[in-house]
Every structure is written in structure tokens, then in C-alpha cells.
Amino acid sequence: MKAGSKFLNAVSAFALSASVVASGAGVVVLASAPIAQAATIQRVDVRGAQRAGEEAVRSNITIRPGVSFSEADIDESVKRLYSTGYFSDVRISVSGRSLVVTVNENQLVNQVVFNGNRKIKDDKLAGAVQTQPLGPYSDALLSSDVERLKEAYSATGRSDVEITTQVVPVGQGRVNIAFQINEGDRTKIDSINFVGNQAYGNRRLRDVIATKESGPLSFLTRKDVYNDDKRRADEEALRQFYYNHGYADFRVVSSDAALDESKNAYTVNFTVEEGQRYTFGDVRVESTVDGINAEDLQGLVETKSGDTYSAKDIQKSMEAISERVAAAGYPFARVTPRGDRNFQNNTIGVSYLVDQGERAYVERIEVRGNTRTRDYVIRREFDISEGDAFNQTMITRAKRRLEALGYFGKVNISTTQGTSADRVIIVVDVEDQSTGSFGIGVGYSPSSDSAILEASIEEKNFLGRGQYIRIAVGGGLDDARTYSLSFTEPYFLGYRLAAGFDVFRSQSSSEDYYDYNEQGFTLRVTAPITEDLATTFRYTYKEIGYDGNDNYLNNGNLSQPYIDMINHGDYVQSSISQTLTYNTVDSMTLPREGIYATVTHEYAGLGGDSEYYKIYGRARYFTLLSDEADIIGQLSAGAGHVIATGDKLNIFDQFTFGGKQVRGFENNGLGPRMPNGDALGGTTYFNASAEVSIPAPGLPEDFGLRLNAFADAGVLYGNDVPAAGVRDDNSIRASVGAGLTWASPFGALRVDYAVPVAKEDYDETQNFRFSMANQF
Incomplete structure (x- = not known):
């Protein structure tokens, strides 16, 4: 048989064996008999792409004229076209020496509107949904957007929000989308209960957690908004509170929240097991590293025999020892605390063991989840960088610093294996939260030595750069007036130096004897x-x-x-x-x-x-x-x-x-x-x-x-x-x-x-x- 005939037969067999259809349910291979040999085509024929355009279709497939392809290439091309969201149906077949791509286009979104919303503005809701003007319309995408909007309302304490959608065709393959919102009432927290607590009363433990019961001022503080992530964070807050107050065996047995639909209010329950309260027993430092004298490190230990057990003090002691050992030229040394419980006298002896850890280096620090805060603002809180010796104690310190910034609602740091056994990738997952505020409070006027009522605008993470800015205006008795502007750069010139300035002006009178005013600046x-x-x-x-x-x-x-x-x-x-x-x-x-x-x-x-x-x-x-x-x-x-x-x-x-x-x-x-x-x-x-x-x-x-x-x-x-x-x-x-x-x-x-x-x-x-x- 001639070569040309063999090629045509192969193409014909391929056309019969590899017809692929994509629909809203996914990609389906109708027939998948293996191809005897590779095939090529001379051109790509696109049908049905009226709005998207033929070139847009060709650019999203992997098959090119003159280049051999297989069933896997067709399958991948269909998936790519479908993933754009612009097509409801995709078919790829071979006809002679042409690849025929037939598509049915999704309708385009002409306009997205929100009706019935008063508590959350349109721009905030528009940022929460993925359906956007000039984008493709999809039933699945619209359903997921409804869930996203419900989550946004739930974060403000309105868990009973009702959201429906309306799709209105406007011609030429375009539709208008309307989200009809019934915001409902705020979901409150009726009570927070603790079971199993003996050392601390309910009132004291309620003060430890972030979730609060609804009260007269809850509409301002919004601390009575319930969500599962917040409850889990409260569990950790309870653990840290007990660990730092002597209860090393404390555990949260369970926690749950029950919604009373008739009241539209939650009842939150924490069941805890406190255990015994411990004090520190013998505390010592041991070293197996040549050149490291354990006695020289003893003064760095903050845990003292007879003091109430505190996990925070143990962590601070580990950090101090680790930092001193690394500065002495032992970057891979590891500090490990070992506890020795004495159940008879309720003491815990602690030994800080300094040994030679595994030689591992930081391959990279990967930051994820920050939609507003710049990467470098997060990275600079680490005392280690790419190429440095890996030190778990420094990672713990960085996590504490990031949480203390107040920029993030959640901070998680994990590690994964790098490209080799001695390489570690540090993964930092954060979740940005609002850092700006408008406040009305009490200020102090140094010129009149008296209290004044003050209105201020404050941003702790200006433009996501970690900078602090505050503008305030105040007034009080005796015609007192104050004006101030403050700015702080927490890492001046790349160092941990908080540099800033204050500009101020104030005026007052002294019991009608004289008018006083002052103005100036501070660096x-x-x-x-x-x-x-x-x-x-x-x-x-x-x-x-x-x-x-x-x-x-x-x-x-x-x-x-x-x-x-x-x-x-x-x-x-x-x-x-x-x-x-x-x-x-x-x-x-x-x-x-x-x-x-x-x-x-x-x-x-x-x-x-x-x-x-x-x-x-x-x-x-x-x-x-x-x-x-x-x-x-x-x-x-x-x-x-x-x-x-x-x-x-x-x-x-x-x-x-x-x-x-x-x-x-x-x-x-x-x-x-x-x-x-x-x-x-x-x-x-x-x-x-x-x-x-x-x-x-x-x-x-x-x-x-x-x-x-x-x-x-x-x-x-x-x-x-x-x-x-x-x-x-x-x-x-x-x-x-x-x-x-x-x-x-x-x-x-x-x-x-x-x-x-x-x-x-x-x-x-x-x-x-x-x-x-x-x-x-």
C-alpha cells in the first residue's frame, strides 16, 4: 500500500474512533479505540464561534496543523475550551485533512445588579461574586455565587439571608443577572456556656474567647457574629489560656453551636477538661553539642522552679537559647524541651536539650492567601530567609509576630519537602482582614491639660505596605481644638526600625485669661x-x-x-x-x-x-x-x-x-x-x-x-x-x-x-x- 493511502486510512480510522463531546456534565469520550499511528491535519475549521471568534478557539487547543497529535491532545483541547466558560458544548472531529471544532456558545452577561441589599454595599457584593459583566453566563457559576453571597452575609451575622436570582435575556446572546436579596435579621448569640470548668468561672472564660454574647452594643462591636472558624479559634484561645496558667493537661472535649430558628440565635457550648494545675519543678539546660556550655545558657531560661507552669515561658526560653546558640556559630542546633511530670506534687520538671539537628536549609518561603498585604510585609517578620539554616523555633516566633500585626484573620505556617532531602519549603497561609477604622473617642489636649472628644480615621496596613497612618480632629471645653496627623513606617530602610512623624496643632483658652495655641512636629x-x-x-x-x-x-x-x-x-x-x-x-x-x-x-x-x-x-x-x-x-x-x-x-x-x-x-x-x-x-x-x-x-x-x-x-x-x-x-x-x-x-x-x-x-x-x- 502506498504511503498516502496509509495516511488517509489512518485519519479515517481516527475520525471514527475519537469523537469527543463536552457538555455541562463534563467531558465524555464517545469511542476510544487506540490510534495505530500518529495523525496530522492541514487546517483547523472552527464552527459556531460567533462572539468568541475563531482565533480565540484555535488559541485554546493544543493541536496545530502539520504537527502530529493523538487522542490525548483532543481530550486536552476539549477541556481547555470548556474551562474558558464561554462554551456550553464542544465537539472535535477529523474530516479529511481538517480538524473540525464545533462549539455552542454560552450567553454573555450584560449587567449584574443587586436588589434589596442595605447592610452590604453593591461594590462589596460585586467583589464577592464571579459572575461579571461581559463574562460568560453559567448556571453552575450563578449557584456558587449565591453561596458566596450567603457567606458574606453570614460573616456580618445574618445567617438567615435569602437570595434568589433572576436571568433576563436582552437579545444578541446576552442576559442581565439580578440577585434578589432578603437580608433578614442579624443572627445573634443568645448564650455561651462552659461545661467542666472548675478553676475559672464562665464569665472569666467568656472574656478569653473572641466570640461574645449579644448585648446592647453588639450592633457596633459585631463580636457576636458566629462562624465555625471563629469557634475553632476560640478553642485554641482556651487551650493557650489554660496552658499559660498551669493546666498542662487541659483539653477541649467538644464544642458546638445550636441555632434556635425561632429566636434566630445561637447557643454556643464548650465542654472542657481542666486537669490539675502544675508548677515548674527542676529546670535545667543540657547540651550534646561540642562547644556549647549548658551552664552559660541557664541564665536565658525564663521558667523558674516553683513558678506556675506556662507554655508561653517555655517557648520564650527556647527562642532565647536557640538565638544564642545560632549566634555562637551553630545554626543547625536544635532546642527541645522535655517535661517530667510528677503527679504526686503536681510539678513539671523541664530540661532544654540542645543537640545537633538535621542539616536543612530554607529553599523558599511561599506566601499564599494575601489579597491585599504585600509579600514583603509578611516575609520581613521572619528572622530567616531563603538559603538560611532551617530553624523551627524561628518559625514559631514569626507566626506570633504575624498574628500580633492585626492584619490577618488567620495565620498558618507549614513546611513541605523541597527539591532535595536537605531543603525545606516554608508555606505561609494568611487571610487578610479589615485594618481601617473610623473612631470617636476621648483624647487628651496637652495645651489645656483636659479631655477632648476626638474623631479619627486610622489605617494600620496602609496600601498593604504595613504602614500606619492616623488623622484626628478633636474639640473640648474652653474652645479647645486639636488636629493631628501621624505616620509610621515599621521597617525603615529595611531594618526593624519604626520611623515616623507627628504633625500637630492645638488651641485652648485659660479661664479667659489668655488664649493658648501650639503647633509643631515630631520626628x-x-x-x-x-x-x-x-x-x-x-x-x-x-x-x-x-x-x-x-x-x-x-x-x-x-x-x-x-x-x-x-x-x-x-x-x-x-x-x-x-x-x-x-x-x-x-x-x-x-x-x-x-x-x-x-x-x-x-x-x-x-x-x-x-x-x-x-x-x-x-x-x-x-x-x-x-x-x-x-x-x-x-x-x-x-x-x-x-x-x-x-x-x-x-x-x-x-x-x-x-x-x-x-x-x-x-x-x-x-x-x-x-x-x-x-x-x-x-x-x-x-x-x-x-x-x-x-x-x-x-x-x-x-x-x-x-x-x-x-x-x-x-x-x-x-x-x-x-x-x-x-x-x-x-x-x-x-x-x-x-x-x-x-x-x-x-x-x-x-x-x-x-x-x-x-x-x-x-x-x-x-x-x-x-x-x-x-x-x-
């Missing part, structure tokens, strides 16, 4: 020293202006130092400062345990009208007096001193002292004063405070109301402002009182009532005080 950079210790350097330029009331000036209502200050009118203050901050508190919003301490020294005299050196600081210690009742104790102390480095101090260079430090007194109500009552400020101060805080009984945790009882004491003395008849002494002032703290959706607010128990007759008192809570 700052913060560098971490350890995980708990950081240092901040600042340069501040400030213009201060006074505009006096002639009636008061002429009638002698102001003392001579104030008259001189007002007559001068305008001042410039240029200063540099450095602050050390030590922070181990467990929460910056409601601290229960830890220390927050700062010490600052400041020098003014880089030009301007102020020349001084200041040093001042404050330390606050928090501890849980009762875990079960959530009773928090707090001790604080502060001190400061200023000296003139030039001719004299200005009034505004000295320290002011009053209700912020010793409640029960007015702002600037303590310290040196003129005979007419003008406060001059002072050069030296000391203060201390003790406080107890308990949850307000009878109210849900989500309301955030706590009762406080406190005792304050302090003194401000010394005056370097030239003045006659100054009343000044160094006697201690003290007060006792009670108050309410409200963690409101607009910020942490506080009101106190205090009674002075030790004061001088020229001090100015004020029993009620409204302020911000936890002004760190």
Missing part, C-alpha cells in the same frame, strides 16, 4: 532591643503662642510671670529626647498581668526659647488578684526632675501636676502657686497609686464595664521661674476614690470620684474626673 524612630525592651529617639519642634485678655491683664488678675509670658507672645521650643520602654503586659486595652515602664530624658536648647534637661518616668505593675473573679490589682509610681541649662526656666518648661497624677485635684491643682492662685509648675515630682478593678456585676462581658477603687498620692515642688510670694512646699497630697471604666466602641472611657485626704489650703480640688483609661 521619631523606635528600635527594639529585646522582645520586651525598646528605645525611642525623638526630635520635637514646637511653636507656642499666647494672646492675653487686656481686661484681666490691666485688672491684675494675672501674676507677673504670666503677664511677662503673655507679653512675650510667641515662643519656640526645640528638643531631643530618648525613651526606654519595658513592656510585658498581656493586653494594651485591659492589662491583667505584666509591667509597663518608661523612662525618658529630654534636652531642649537646639535653638528656641527653652533651655533645660528633663528626666522622668513611670512604672505600672498589673497582677490578677483572683483569676476566677477577674479581680485585677495595679501599682504604679512615677517621678521627674528638670533643671535649667540656660538662664532660667519658662513656666511651660516646668512640670505640671494635678488630677492626672492624684485624682481629686484639678488639672494643675497641685504644686507651687502665686498668691492669686496662678499655677507655676514645679521642677520635681513624685507620685504613686494603688488600684483594684472588678467586672461590673450583672452585666454581660461585651458591655465592658468595670468598677475601680483606688488611692493616689504625690507631690510637686521646686520653682525656677522668677516670682515673688510663691507658695510652695513638699508635703504629700493624697486621695481615695472609686470609679467606672467602660471599654466602649468609641475608646476606653473612665469616670472617677475622688476625695482628697491630704492637701494644702491653696490646692485646687475637683472630685469628678472624666478621662481616658490606660493611658500608657
Whole structure:
């Protein structure tokens, strides 16, 4: 037989044996007898592609004229065409020397509209669906879009949303799609119950988890939105809470949520098994690595014999040892904690074993799921990069840092095998969450030393770059006004340096004596020293202006130092400062345990009208007096001193002292004063405070109301402002009182009532005080 005849016979046999049909149910091979030999065609004939165009079809198949192909190529071509979504039916056959591709086109979407939605805007819903204008219409895609919209509403607490669709043909193969939405009522959380808990009450455990019971303010906080992912995260939060408070055997036996359709509300249940509470037994470090002395590492261990068992302290000890060993030239060394339980005395001895781990390198760090945050923002939280020695402890630290950023709703880090046995791929899965906010809260005006109502716009992850920006405007009593703009780059020049600036302006009046205004800027950079210790350097330029009331000036209502200050009118203050901050508190919003301490020294005299050196600081210690009742104790102390480095101090260079430090007194109500009552400020101060805080009984945790009882004491003395008849002494002032703290959706607010128990007759008192809570 001639070669040409053999080819034609082969093509004919192929045409009969390989007819393939694709439909909405998938790709079906009608006949699949094997081809005796490879076949080729001379051209591709496309039929039915009126809107898509013939070239679009040809570009989505793998078969080319003059190139041999097989049944697998036809099968792959059909799958590719069908996966575009533009075709409802695809057939490929061979006719003579032509490949015939016959398609039936899907209708195109002309317009997508949403009807009935009020709680979620159109642009948000459009971003959730895959059906888009000018895209192909598909019943399957439309059904999946309905589920996506339901998930979006469920995330806002509206699980009973009802969504239907309407498809309206508009001619020329196009359709309009309408999503008809009945948003329904918000699905609430009626109660959260715990079973099996003995050491901690339900109220305390409800405070640990993120899910909250519905309350009067839930429509603002949205913490009562239920979903399964959030419940699983709550399980982990409970585990970490118990592990860090001595319960090493704790486990969540089960958790579930039952929806009462008649109330449209969930009941969430957690069944737990606490086990016994442990303390640390013997703690030691062992090393099998030549050159590593275990005794030299013992000082890095944060777990001490006799302390309450804490998984967090074990992790921090592992990180400190691992970092020291790696810095000593042993990058592959591994730190493994080994526990030795003693059930008789409920202790756990811990041995930190340093041994030579497997030699493995990081092949790459793969970031997935970030739709907004840039890859480099995530990668820079790792202390290791591609090519470095793999260290699991550093991976754990990176996960903790990523979670602390607040950019992500979920962070998971896993590892997979690389291209060889000694290569590891680190896979980082994240889920972006909203980081912008608009708030109304209480601010503080340094110019008037008083509280102001403040509105602000804040973004913690600006443009997905991890930058922080905040714009705020405030107003208060005495015509006080404040304006501020803050910006922070957390990784300046690629280093872990938080650099930023603040621009501010404020104005106020002083009891009709004079108008005060100040404006300026601050440049700052913060560098971490350890995980708990950081240092901040600042340069501040400030213009201060006074505009006096002639009636008061002429009638002698102001003392001579104030008259001189007002007559001068305008001042410039240029200063540099450095602050050390030590922070181990467990929460910056409601601290229960830890220390927050700062010490600052400041020098003014880089030009301007102020020349001084200041040093001042404050330390606050928090501890849980009762875990079960959530009773928090707090001790604080502060001190400061200023000296003139030039001719004299200005009034505004000295320290002011009053209700912020010793409640029960007015702002600037303590310290040196003129005979007419003008406060001059002072050069030296000391203060201390003790406080107890308990949850307000009878109210849900989500309301955030706590009762406080406190005792304050302090003194401000010394005056370097030239003045006659100054009343000044160094006697201690003290007060006792009670108050309410409200963690409101607009910020942490506080009101106190205090009674002075030790004061001088020229001090100015004020029993009620409204302020911000936890002004760190």
C-alpha cells in the first residue's frame, strides 16, 4: 500500500474512533479505540464561534496543523475550551485533512445588579461574586455565587439571608443577572456556656474567647457574629489560656453551636477538661553539642522552679537559647524541651536539650492567601530567609509576630519537602482582614491639660505596605481644638526600625485669661532591643503662642510671670529626647498581668526659647488578684526632675501636676502657686497609686464595664521661674476614690470620684474626673 493511502486510512480510522463531546456534565469520550499511528491535519475549521471568534478557539487547543497529535491532545483541547466558560458544548472531529471544532456558545452577561441589599454595599457584593459583566453566563457559576453571597452575609451575622436570582435575556446572546436579596435579621448569640470548668468561672472564660454574647452594643462591636472558624479559634484561645496558667493537661472535649430558628440565635457550648494545675519543678539546660556550655545558657531560661507552669515561658526560653546558640556559630542546633511530670506534687520538671539537628536549609518561603498585604510585609517578620539554616523555633516566633500585626484573620505556617532531602519549603497561609477604622473617642489636649472628644480615621496596613497612618480632629471645653496627623513606617530602610512623624496643632483658652495655641512636629524612630525592651529617639519642634485678655491683664488678675509670658507672645521650643520602654503586659486595652515602664530624658536648647534637661518616668505593675473573679490589682509610681541649662526656666518648661497624677485635684491643682492662685509648675515630682478593678456585676462581658477603687498620692515642688510670694512646699497630697471604666466602641472611657485626704489650703480640688483609661 502506498504511503498516502496509509495516511488517509489512518485519519479515517481516527475520525471514527475519537469523537469527543463536552457538555455541562463534563467531558465524555464517545469511542476510544487506540490510534495505530500518529495523525496530522492541514487546517483547523472552527464552527459556531460567533462572539468568541475563531482565533480565540484555535488559541485554546493544543493541536496545530502539520504537527502530529493523538487522542490525548483532543481530550486536552476539549477541556481547555470548556474551562474558558464561554462554551456550553464542544465537539472535535477529523474530516479529511481538517480538524473540525464545533462549539455552542454560552450567553454573555450584560449587567449584574443587586436588589434589596442595605447592610452590604453593591461594590462589596460585586467583589464577592464571579459572575461579571461581559463574562460568560453559567448556571453552575450563578449557584456558587449565591453561596458566596450567603457567606458574606453570614460573616456580618445574618445567617438567615435569602437570595434568589433572576436571568433576563436582552437579545444578541446576552442576559442581565439580578440577585434578589432578603437580608433578614442579624443572627445573634443568645448564650455561651462552659461545661467542666472548675478553676475559672464562665464569665472569666467568656472574656478569653473572641466570640461574645449579644448585648446592647453588639450592633457596633459585631463580636457576636458566629462562624465555625471563629469557634475553632476560640478553642485554641482556651487551650493557650489554660496552658499559660498551669493546666498542662487541659483539653477541649467538644464544642458546638445550636441555632434556635425561632429566636434566630445561637447557643454556643464548650465542654472542657481542666486537669490539675502544675508548677515548674527542676529546670535545667543540657547540651550534646561540642562547644556549647549548658551552664552559660541557664541564665536565658525564663521558667523558674516553683513558678506556675506556662507554655508561653517555655517557648520564650527556647527562642532565647536557640538565638544564642545560632549566634555562637551553630545554626543547625536544635532546642527541645522535655517535661517530667510528677503527679504526686503536681510539678513539671523541664530540661532544654540542645543537640545537633538535621542539616536543612530554607529553599523558599511561599506566601499564599494575601489579597491585599504585600509579600514583603509578611516575609520581613521572619528572622530567616531563603538559603538560611532551617530553624523551627524561628518559625514559631514569626507566626506570633504575624498574628500580633492585626492584619490577618488567620495565620498558618507549614513546611513541605523541597527539591532535595536537605531543603525545606516554608508555606505561609494568611487571610487578610479589615485594618481601617473610623473612631470617636476621648483624647487628651496637652495645651489645656483636659479631655477632648476626638474623631479619627486610622489605617494600620496602609496600601498593604504595613504602614500606619492616623488623622484626628478633636474639640473640648474652653474652645479647645486639636488636629493631628501621624505616620509610621515599621521597617525603615529595611531594618526593624519604626520611623515616623507627628504633625500637630492645638488651641485652648485659660479661664479667659489668655488664649493658648501650639503647633509643631515630631520626628521619631523606635528600635527594639529585646522582645520586651525598646528605645525611642525623638526630635520635637514646637511653636507656642499666647494672646492675653487686656481686661484681666490691666485688672491684675494675672501674676507677673504670666503677664511677662503673655507679653512675650510667641515662643519656640526645640528638643531631643530618648525613651526606654519595658513592656510585658498581656493586653494594651485591659492589662491583667505584666509591667509597663518608661523612662525618658529630654534636652531642649537646639535653638528656641527653652533651655533645660528633663528626666522622668513611670512604672505600672498589673497582677490578677483572683483569676476566677477577674479581680485585677495595679501599682504604679512615677517621678521627674528638670533643671535649667540656660538662664532660667519658662513656666511651660516646668512640670505640671494635678488630677492626672492624684485624682481629686484639678488639672494643675497641685504644686507651687502665686498668691492669686496662678499655677507655676514645679521642677520635681513624685507620685504613686494603688488600684483594684472588678467586672461590673450583672452585666454581660461585651458591655465592658468595670468598677475601680483606688488611692493616689504625690507631690510637686521646686520653682525656677522668677516670682515673688510663691507658695510652695513638699508635703504629700493624697486621695481615695472609686470609679467606672467602660471599654466602649468609641475608646476606653473612665469616670472617677475622688476625695482628697491630704492637701494644702491653696490646692485646687475637683472630685469628678472624666478621662481616658490606660493611658500608657
